[in-house]
Amino acid sequence: MTIDDRDARIPGGPRSMTSAPGPRQTSRDLERYAGLFAARTKVMKSSAMRDLMALTERGDIISLAGGLPDTSSFPAASFAAIMGDVAVDSTARCLQYGPTEGLAVLKSCIAEVMAEEGTTVDPDDVLVTTGGQQVIDLVCKTLIDPGDIIIAEAPTYPGAVPTFCSYQADVIQIGLDEDGMRIGELEQTLDRLDRDGRRPKFIYTVPTFQNPGGTTMSLPRRRRLVEVVRERELLVLEDNPYGLLRYEGEPLPTLYALEGGDFVIYLGTFSKILSPGVRLGWSIGPRPVLEKMNIGKQASDLCSSSLTQLFVAAYFDSGRWQDYVHSLKEIYRRRRDVMLDALAECLGPESRWTHPQGGLFIWVTLPDYIDTTDLLALALDEHVAFVPGRAAFLDGRGASSMRLNFSGVGEADIREGVRRIGEVVREQVELYGTLTGTHEAVEAPAEPAPGEPDAELADVLHLPPAPERRAPPGAREG
Amino acid sequence: MTRVAVLKGGRSLERQVSLKSGARVQDALHRLGHDVVAIDVGHDLVRRLLESAPDVAFVALHGRDGEDGTVQELLEALGIPYTGSGVSACIRCADKVIAKNHMLDAGIPTPEFFAFNETAFKELGAADALPAIEERLGFPIVVKPAGQGSALGIKFADASKDVPGALVAAFSYGDKVLLERLVRGRDLAVSVLDGEVLPVVEAMPTDEEFYDFEARYEIGRTQFVCPAELPDEVTARAQELALQVWDVLGCRGFARVDLMLCTQSNELTVLEANAIPGMTETSLLPMSADAAGIGFDALIERIVELARL
Numbered sequence: 107m108t109i110d111d112r113d114a115r116i117p118g119g120p121r122s123m124t125s126a127p128g129p130r131q132t133s134r135d136l137e138r139y140a141g142l143f144a145a146r147t148k149v150m151k152s153s154a155m156r157d158l159m160a161l162t163e164r165g166d167i168i169s170l171a172g173g174l175p176d177t178s179s180f181p182a183a184s185f186a187a188i189m190g191d192v193a194v195d196s197t198a199r200c201l202q203y204g205p206t207e208g209l210a211v212l213k214s215c216i217a218e219v220m221a222e223e224g225t226t227v228d229p230d231d232v233l234v235t236t237g238g239q240q241v242i243d244l245v246c247k248t249l250i251d252p253g254d255i256i257i258a259e260a261p262t263y264p265g266a267v268p269t270f271c272s273y274q275a276d277v278i279q280i281g282l283d284e285d286g287m288r289i290g291e292l293e294q295t296l297d298r299l300d301r302d303g304r305r306p307k308f309i310y311t312v313p314t315f316q317n318p319g320g321t322t323m324s325l326p327r328r329r330r331l332v333e334v335v336r337e338r339e340l341l342v343l344e345d346n347p348y349g350l351l352r353y354e355g356e357p358l359p360t361l362y363a364l365e366g367g368d369f370v371i372y373l374g375t376f377s378k379i380l381s382p383g384v385r386l387g388w389s390i391g392p393r394p395v396l397e398k399m400n401i402g403k404q405a406s407d408l409c410s411s412s413l414t415q416l417f418v419a420a421y422f423d424s425g426r427w428q429d430y431v432h433s434l435k436e437i438y439r440r441r442r443d444v445m446l447d448a449l450a451e452c453l454g455p456e457s458r459w460t461h462p463q464g465g466l467f468i469w470v471t472l473p474d475y476i477d478t479t480d481l482l483a484l485a486l487d488e489h490v491a492f493v494p495g496r497a498a499f500l501d502g503r504g505a506s507s508m509r510l511n512f513s514g515v516g517e518a519d520i521r522e523g524v525r526r527i528g529e530v531v532r533e534q535v536e537l538y539g540t541l542t543g544t545h546e547a548v549e550a551p552a553e554p555a556p557g558e559p560d561a562e563l564a565d566v567l568h569l570p571p572a573p574e575r576r577a578p579p580g581a582r583e584g
Numbered sequence: 585m586t587r588v589a590v591l592k593g594g595r596s597l598e599r600q601v602s603l604k605s606g607a608r609v610q611d612a613l614h615r616l617g618h619d620v621v622a623i624d625v626g627h628d629l630v631r632r633l634l635e636s637a638p639d640v641a642f643v644a645l646h647g648r649d650g651e652d653g654t655v656q657e658l659l660e661a662l663g664i665p666y667t668g669s670g671v672s673a674c675i676r677c678a679d680k681v682i683a684k685n686h687m688l689d690a691g692i693p694t695p696e697f698f699a700f701n702e703t704a705f706k707e708l709g710a711a712d713a714l715p716a717i718e719e720r721l722g723f724p725i726v727v728k729p730a731g732q733g734s735a736l737g738i739k740f741a742d743a744s745k746d747v748p749g750a751l752v753a754a755f756s757y758g759d760k761v762l763l764e765r766l767v768r769g770r771d772l773a774v775s776v777l778d779g780e781v782l783p784v785v786e787a788m789p790t791d792e793e794f795y796d797f798e799a800r801y802e803i804g805r806t807q808f809v810c811p812a813e814l815p816d817e818v819t820a821r822a823q824e825l826a827l828q829v830w831d832v833l834g835c836r837g838f839a840r841v842d843l844m845l846c847t848q849s850n851e852l853t854v855l856e857a858n859a860i861p862g863m864t865e866t867s868l869l870p871m872s873a874d875a876a877g878i879g880f881d882a883l884i885e886r887i888v889e890l891a892r893l
Contacts, residue, residue, distance in 0.1 A: 148790075480757070486597070537705065538748055541747075
């Protein structure tokens with residue numbers, strides 16, 4: 107039948123274009139591709155949230171959703187001068203492939219950055235990667251077969267979720283509190299897995315200024331975690347993008363430094379201390395693991411950009427990188443304080459949030475009847491955005507939480523953005539009160555407590571218990 | 585050669601879906617030899633339409649503004665013929681409550697429902713009516729925003745305690761929501777092109793609990809069967825209902841009517857009508873046209889021919 111057969115009618119029935127004769131078909135166009143897709147694409151999830159997040163990139167939105175560092179304060183003249191020097195001094199090298207493990211000049215810079223945090227490494231042991239994200243990918247590529255277990259934090263870095271899913275890992279999330287991952291809960295989980303004859307391939311943690319929780323693992327917990335992994339001979343992936351961005355409190359040793367590098371794979375990055383645009387990160391860890399990751403990297407991209415490696419090396423040569431990190435810390439500390447003040451002012455007593463000592467994020471938990479994915483739709487109407495908490499879970503939790511970023515926008519926008527979020531939350535709290543006949547917590551908090559953590563927030567992340575484990579690896583979240 | 589302005593994107597929550605629909609439409613229009621002007625709809629829409637002076641506007645927008653008659657009203661004002669339904673049909677389709685009331689008046693079966701705006705709860709004490717509504721509809725109850733497409737904001741309340749939260753969520757997408765009796769069964773869609781029905785499509789989500797946003801737009805998440813494997817009389821009835829809806833709502837050009845075939849009663853009910861159905865790879869109208877022997881390009885050409893003021 108074609109379009110010209112429009113006069114076809116079923117006598118006495120509806121006007122109809124009946125189907126062409128022959129075998130019944132499902133949609134050919136789709137099947138042609140879908141039939142070729144690998145099994146892993148079934149767990150590589152797109153989501154409504156991702157489409158909503160795309161809206162947050164509109165220019166008229168105050169986005170507290172991103173994880174963007176502020177690159178606007180980098181002096182244009184320095185950038186131009188360094189790039190100019192690199193272009194003139196190393197034209198051919200810039201334009202050429204490099205070794206998979208990275209250029210030696212950059213590896214020295216990496217050792218310098220790690221020394222700044224009290225971790226001594228041999229530059230030769232470093233694997234340079236295309237951003238820190240590639241380390242997560244390479245560790246999975248090296249260690250994870252479909253169905254293997256990864257232990258992560260609850261909440262975990264939202265950007266790791268698609269990576270874990272695409273390797274069809276079975277992710278178990280361990281709760282966090284103000285002192286970081288609950289090691290007791292971790293041990294219980296490991297015991298339980300032991301009884302089932304299962305063993306996680308690695309434990310993924312962002313111990314310092316966690317993304318998205320904003321919390322930091324205490325020194326006793328760090329020590330205990332190191333003991334646990336040594337006793338049980340388990341690998342840890344320590345993701346440490348923000349360690350140098352501390353605004354208060356005493357620096358803590360990295361897990362890598364505490365443990366010595368037998369069981370800890372360390373992930374570092376230039377993204378938050380210099381620029382995510384250079385796409386440079388690194389890893390260091392047990393040599394056999396690093397060697398496999400190196401082979402994995404060859405398969406992925408042969409090598410990271412020579413151009414940006416030489417740029418970063420030249421920048422470090424100029425001897426100003428610590429000053430720049432210092433200036434970033436000043437900017438971010440003020441922004442964090444502005445956000446904490448604004449939260450105290452604009453969110454009612456029914457909401458709670460973390461008080462990060464560094465990093466880029468604050469984790470806010472609203473009353474459990476508010477779903478932040480839906481709230482985002484309302485917030486976008488008010489031209490403000492955040493990351494809904496579900497993005498940080500694989501098990502459907504986090505629905506009432508959100509991640510706020512304070513590094514990427516100016517102080518005035520932070521104040522205004524939080525005010526708007528406060529408005530939409532208040533609207534929902536009031537509506538819920540109307541619907542249930544309870545009018546709890548509609549009044550504004552009595553006294554804002556600028557910059558002060560709430561003493562009662564021992565369980566500041568306020569998570570419901572983990573749901574029953576689902577059997578199939580990578581099963582769809584609820 | 586016709587100059588066609590493809591209106592896409594915009595500010596609605598279905599922006600990404602619209603960009604996909606728009607891109608496919610543009611490709612087809614290029615292949616058909618038209619002069620294509622792509623417009624990502626924003627503050628400068630009117631200015632860009634005046635500058636490009638298209639012969640036809642292809643409205644590939646979904647959701648707010650694009651599907652609810654707003655953009656159509658502007659095109660009327662500018663005298664630019666546009667694809668799909670006119671202003672009034674868009675208004676009737678975009679609001680599920682209005683659409684369902686029209687269906688009820690015309691005797692077209694649609695799941696039983698109650699609809700309220702926020703004022704009803706805030707100022708008229710509608711919350712006190714919830715127990716009666718729950719008893720009448722029975723759990724689970726489907727709670728939906730009246731004006732949102734792509735299944736965004738749809739919640740299932742399994743018990744009284746879930747209803748307030750579901751309502752709060754639905755009100756995030758607009759100021760009117762409906763509580764609807766859940767019909768368990770098969771998801772069917774009947775597309776209509778210029779007043780004539782196309783073959784019925786059945787969407788079978790592979791592991792999703794219902795035909796949600798992910799199942800709708802992610803390739804491989806849903807198995808589509810077209811023509812749906814149904815007894816002839818069910819197919820005929822579905823098509824008949826779709827045409828009734830088309831007539832009652834006053835659609836023009838093309839539209840898609842979504843139905844459920846209840847597993848228990850084997851009865852068909854109409855959920856809603858879409859004035860601007862998706863044109864993405866996983867969308868149902870192009871699939872259904874294809875099954876009727878109308879390829880994507882022919883479909884787009886036909887829709888452009890049907891553009892009116």
